[in-house]
Amino acid sequence: MDLRARLQAATKDAMKSRDSTRLSTLRLIGAAVKDREIALRGGDGEGGEMTEAELVAIMSRMVKQRQESVRAYEEGGRLELAAQEQEEIEIIQEFLPRQLSEAETVSAIDSVISDLGASSIRDMGRVMADLRQRHAGQMDFGTVGPMVKDRLLN
Known part of the structure; x- marks a missing residue:
């Protein structure tokens, strides 16, 4: 099963199980992917199909952004927001390749x-x-x- 299909299946499962945090995170991934596809399409309406590597790159950027947010929230004493960002990181990382030690x-x-x-x-x-x-x-x-x-x- 390719990455896009896994994301769609996980989104459906999150809807069925009413897991709001997981669902919102998966929808954020979907929105980022859609935005990138639209940018790839350009003005002619042609193309726009993304490779698996591009999907991984988008999700890696999302993880990096959230890691920066976690640091900022922890420095500001907003531990509940840091925990929420950390939870999103874990959800996104489920779909990324295993990190090398x-x-x-x-x-x-x-x-x-x-x-x-x-x-x-x-x-x-x-x-x-x-x-x-x-x-x-x-x-x-x-x-x-x-x-x-x-x-x-x-």
Whole structure:
């Protein structure tokens, strides 16, 4: 079952079980997907079909936005809102690929560096591009970038 079908099935299940938090989160995902499809269509009404990788990218951005909100709410002492955002993160992450552990991430970085023969900081762009292609949605590239840089400098 592809990701879009899983999202639709989960939305129907949430409606049937009257799980309002899950339903609203799934509807937010659906709205973000619709917005992106409309943007892809442009003015001619053609195209607009999204790939699975684009769906994963949209949901990854949604998780990242909510993580920032959780930090802001916790700093502001709004723990109930932070908990609500955390609940949304968990719902969205059910549909994302499994995140690599730190050891798996280091192994993936080392593998890409050796496969490409990268030896200096000038190769960082190629390494990051290859990691994004191989492990889209499986790692946080904000934290991977400094790790790659460190590996290439040493």
